[in-house]
Amino acid sequence: MERTSIGRWLLTPEGLVEGYLRLEGDQIEEVCEGKPQGDSAKAVVRKGFINAHTHVGDSFAYPAPKIGVEALVGPPDGHKHKLLRTTSAERKLDAMRRSVDLMRRTGTCAFIDFREEGLEGVSLLKRTVSSGSPKPWILGRPSSIIAEDSEIDRLISSCDGIGMSAIRDWPLDLASRLSERAHALHRIFAFHASETVRESVDSIIALRPDFVVHMTCAQEDDIAKLANAKIPVVVCPRTNEFFGLTPDIPKLLKHGVTVALGTDNCMINHPDMMEEIKAAYRVSKLKGGISPLDAVVLAVYGGRKILKEEGNISKEVDAKDDLVVIRVSGEDPLRELVSSARSEDIIGLARGGKVWRSETG
Numbered sequence: 001m002e003r004t005s006i007g008r009w010l011l012t013p014e015g016l017v018e019g020y021l022r023l024e025g026d027q028i029e030e031v032c033e034g035k036p037q038g039d040s041a042k043a044v045v046r047k048g049f050i051n052a053h054t055h056v057g058d059s060f061a062y063p064a065p066k067i068g069v070e071a072l073v074g075p076p077d078g079h080k081h082k083l084l085r086t087t088s089a090e091r092k093l094d095a096m097r098r099s100v101d102l103m104r105r106t107g108t109c110a111f112i113d114f115r116e117e118g119l120e121g122v123s124l125l126k127r128t129v130s131s132g133s134p135k136p137w138i139l140g141r142p143s144s145i146i147a148e149d150s151e152i153d154r155l156i157s158s159c160d161g162i163g164m165s166a167i168r169d170w171p172l173d174l175a176s177r178l179s180e181r182a183h184a185l186h187r188i189f190a191f192h193a194s195e196t197v198r199e200s201v202d203s204i205i206a207l208r209p210d211f212v213v214h215m216t217c218a219q220e221d222d223i224a225k226l227a228n229a230k231i232p233v234v235v236c237p238r239t240n241e242f243f244g245l246t247p248d249i250p251k252l253l254k255h256g257v258t259v260a261l262g263t264d265n266c267m268i269n270h271p272d273m274m275e276e277i278k279a280a281y282r283v284s285k286l287k288g289g290i291s292p293l294d295a296v297v298l299a300v301y302g303g304r305k306i307l308k309e310e311g312n313i314s315k316e317v318d319a320k321d322d323l324v325v326i327r328v329s330g331e332d333p334l335r336e337l338v339s340s341a342r343s344e345d346i347i348g349l350a351r352g353g354k355v356w357r358s359e360t361g
Contacts, residue, residue, distance in 0.1 A: 026355050043328060
């Protein structure tokens with residue numbers, strides 16, 4: 001069987017190192033450091049993206065009308081919630097499957113989804129996932145602000161945890177019960193925070209979230225308190241841009257906050273993490289800037305920290321490894337990844353030690 005090499009660089013949290021995949025047919029023999037012997041596609045090999053915040057259930061409603069946050073997504077009567085109540089399950093499923101497949105094709109190996117519609121919503125998302133799909137981490141929420149403990153336990157037991165909208169949307173007693181039950185059952189508890197208005201950071205911390213989403217309206221003291229409480233933040237630059245908001249990624253990183261990237265509402269953006277990286281790099285220039293490496297690491301390793309799945313590309317071939325090979329043209333691959341690279345430049349996807357290569361690879 002023919003032996004080949006693919007790649008010139010391996011991505012680690014500290015930067016790029018020379019390296020490549022050595023293949024026998026479509027099987028990975030070894031992840032090698034150093035210069036490849038002979039011909040090898042000029043490409044970066046990295047772990048799959050973790051899309052740390054999605055609303056895949058919104059996919060059927062793309063494209064979203066250009067209206068404000070509350071009017072578009074605010075519960076219970078925002079634009080999307082009205083559509084969720086009146087749209088058939090089959091239409092939702094078809095659109096969700098397309099979004100999940102797009103994530104697979106564009107190098108995402110796992111995604112953290114905030115799923116509305118209670119138990120039914122969790123069940124619908126589970127039906128979209130098949131062999132080879134990115135791994136879903138499904139965070140459900142009660143179907144209404146009136147939820148008994150028995151309903152909460154059934155919901156949490158059916159998924160990976162709770163993903164709430166802003167805490168001001170929910171009675172404090174219910175938010176507290178959701179946090180307590182999620183932690184008691186060793187599930188994730190997360191919510192949107194300080195997206196359009198500044199919310200009390202002390203109230204946020206008191207609910208003991210595993211992470212929060214946005215913090216676009218947070219002040220520096222809020223960020224410092226989150227950092228001290230070791231609460232990660234997921235930022236969604238393209239959705240924030242849609243609403244005229246700007247995440248302060250440089251400030252979050254300066255304070256030592258764990259930051260991850262998410263593509264957010266699938267009615268606003270397709271869940272393509274290559275585009276989210278470019279947006280993160282672009283909007284950060286308005287706040288002092290981050291390095292190309294920072295932008296890429298947020299998408300590859302930020303979500304792994306939240307999910308406690310940290311790690312570099314290993315030389316040992318492992319069935320768990322999801323690797324992506326992205327073609328580049330110049331000698332500054334990281335700069336390309338935050339400026340001109342597209343998902344169409346992915347020439348290889350690996351899972352379980354087996355590589356699929358595009359015809360152009």
